[in-house]
Each structure stands twice: as C-alpha cells, then as structure tokens.
Amino acid sequence: MEYDKLSPVRVGVREAPFRSFLGRQEPSIVHFSPEAGNSLVVDQNDYHFDHAFRSTVSQLELYGALIMPLVGKVFCGFECTVMAYGQTGTGKSYSMGMTADNQATSEEHLGVLPRCLCDILDRVAAKQENTLERIQVSASYIEIYNEKAYDLLAATPMDPMLASRSDSCTCLPLASQEDLQRLLQLGNNNRHVRRTNMNANSSRSHAIVTIHLRRQGGQLSRMNIVDLAGSEGVRRTGHKGVARQEGVSINMGLLSVNKVVMAMAAGHAVIPYRDSVLTTVLQKSLTSQSYLTLLACISPHACDLSETISTLRFAKSAKRLRLNPQQLMM
Ligand code: ADP
Ligand code: MG
Numbered sequence: 156m157e158y159d160k161l162s163p164v165r166v167g168v169r170e171a172p173f174r175s176f177l178g179r180q181e182p183s184i185v186h187f188s189p190e191a192g193n194s195l196v197v198d199q200n201d202y203h204f205d206h207a208f209r210s211t212v213s214q215l216e217l218y219g220a221l222i223m224p225l226v227g228k229v230f231c232g233f234e235c236t237v238m239a240y241g242q243t244g245t246g247k248s249y250s251m252g253m254t255a256d257n258q259a260t261s262e263e264h265l266g267v268l269p270r271c272l273c274d275i276l277d278r279v280a281a282k283q284e285n286t287l288e289r290i291q292v293s294a295s296y297i298e299i300y301n302e303k304a305y306d307l308l309a310a311t312p313m314d315p316m317l318a319s320r321s322d323s324c325t326c327l328p329l330a331s332q333e334d335l336q337r338l339l340q341l342g343n344n345n346r347h348v349r350r351t352n353m354n355a356n357s358s359r360s361h362a363i364v365t366i367h368l369r370r371q372g373g374q375l376s377r378m379n380i381v382d383l384a385g386s387e388g389v390r391r392t393g394h395k396g397v398a399r400q401e402g403v404s405i406n407m408g409l410l411s412v413n414k415v416v417m418a419m420a421a422g423h424a425v426i427p428y429r430d431s432v433l434t435t436v437l438q439k440s441l442t443s444q445s446y447l448t449l450l451a452c453i454s455p456h457a458c459d460l461s462e463t464i465s466t467l468r469f470a471k472s473a474k475r476l477r478l479n480p481q482q483l484m485m
Pocket of ligand 2: 247248249382
C-alpha cells in the first residue's frame, strides 16, 4: 500500500515572496537550514516541521511533497483535510488554488485544489478501466462568515445554514477542470468580501471546498481544502463596528481550531467541536480517524514578525497532535 507510513498530521511552512508595495527588498526574517528541508529559524528560535518551503518553491513542488500523498489516503476511505493558516497576504488562497481565474493563471501557478482534482480524476479513470466500480466525484463549497455557515452553491446562498447539517449542503458533480472553475466562480461570486487596510482583496471569512468521492453502496470519503481567514489580530486591521465583529468571529474560529487540536493532542475525551461554526463543520474531519495537513503561510517582512511568530506557534501546536487512523477499506 502506497504512503502507508504517512503521518496523520503533517505541517508545512511556506514563506511568501516579498510584497512589492513595501518598497525596497530587506533581508527576510526567515532563515532556512541549508542542509535540512524542514527547519527554519525566526527571531533566534528554531522550528522543525515536516517541510519548510522557501519563497522560491514552485506550486508543483509544494503539491508533490505535502499534498499528493493525501490523495492516496482519500482513495483508501479516509477523511483528509488541508488547511492554510496565516496572516492575510501570505499566499493562503494562492497556495490552495481557490481563485477561479484559471484562464489567466498559467499552469505553474495552479494551486492545491485543481492539482488534487486532476490526480483524483486520473485515479478514478484508471480504476474504472480495470473494474466495473463506479466512483462519483463531486464538490461542495461552504463559507463561514461572522460565525454563520453559508452554502455557496445553494439557490439561496445568502441564507445561513445549520453548521451541524453541513453534510447535506449542495454538491455539484466534477468531471473536469472546467467544472471546478464554474463551481469556484459561482461560489466566489456569493462570498462576503470586505476590504481591509492590509490587503484590498482580503477575505474575512473561512472557505472550505470539499471534494466528495462516493462509491456504489454509498461509501464516502472526502478531501477538505480549507482557506482560513487571515489570522492577524483585530487590533492590527484597525476596524470598528461590523468589521470589528468580523475580526472577533474570525479569531473565535481560529481559536477553536487551536482548542480542538490541543484537546486532541492532550488525548482529552471531550473535544470542544461545538465552540465555533468552523470546528462544527469540520468535526468529522478532525478526528483520530483522519489525516490533517496544515500549511502555515508566513511573511518574510520584519514588520510582520509578531504575526509570523504566532503562526509558527500555531503550527507547532498542530504538530503535537496524535491521530491514529486505521485502514478502513480496500
Ligand atoms: P492570502 O490568501 O493569504 O491573503 P493571497 O493568496 O491572496 O494571500 O496572496 C497575496 C498575493 O500574493 C496574491 O496576489 C497572490 O497571487 C500573490 N502570491 C502569494 N504567494 C505567492 C507565490 N508563492 N508566488 C507568486 N505569487 C504569490
Ligand atoms: Mg485569501
């Protein structure tokens, strides 16, 4: 069996390229170990992860090292989640491939989502050549904004749905990259987007695209691609009123992912999934029977040091998680 030794929790860190609007290029605050591909030093502290990607890493290299092994696990019946965490502007959406402008995006820039779909569709086609088994591939797209979940593909996407009923949200069939682009376009048009003074296109909400594999007989496995809202503090984005409330909700969601991860790491019997909508929606995918891969996106800029340290701390806490998935099928 391929990738049998795959660790259930894997953490990668990716350094973003310099943001051009900040003017002249200063030295990066992130120092990579010249020998190992998994260590870095920030502010004189060493961090060790499964992978540490420099800003020059290609989308293909990142996908191959961090994400591709999960596709094998989805075909073995496991719930798999890839989650991009970090400050706004550090490349979470770019890495996850959540934008729908693939006509304009050259192939080398394609993110995790289209690459995953490509591998999944290839495997389904190969399996169906050899057996009569039929596997249906479909996807759903959920947004979590201000502690409410929205089914972005539904006929009424502005009506919040019950987070505990996220299993029954709209799924559209996916047979090609064009289907994925249409789905992202539809979903992205329905997202709540607000400008902040950190990134004009910043999304203040969490986005979850789930690829569902359904076999005859109803067995199901899923790959969740989660593009979390910016992890920066409310202070820093300088908002008042509605936007401040957004900041509070975002922090609540991220804090509860942290609490769930910590409770699982500590082996607690009760895991606080219901503390936030984000963890309620992801409940079935954040269990000891699933695979979780975190991509922590960090900035090279000195002015972002405190956010970078907080992102690295979160990534370190995720690394302490102990999941123990058992082989489920095939
Ligand atoms: P986030 O989702 O974390 O707020 P984005 O993914 O929107 O950040 O990235 C901010 C900008 O930087 C986007 O224009 C994106 O295309 C660009 N970008 C981010 N990472 C890279 C990268 N590794 N290579 C090229 N462009 C990048
Ligand atoms: Mg984004």
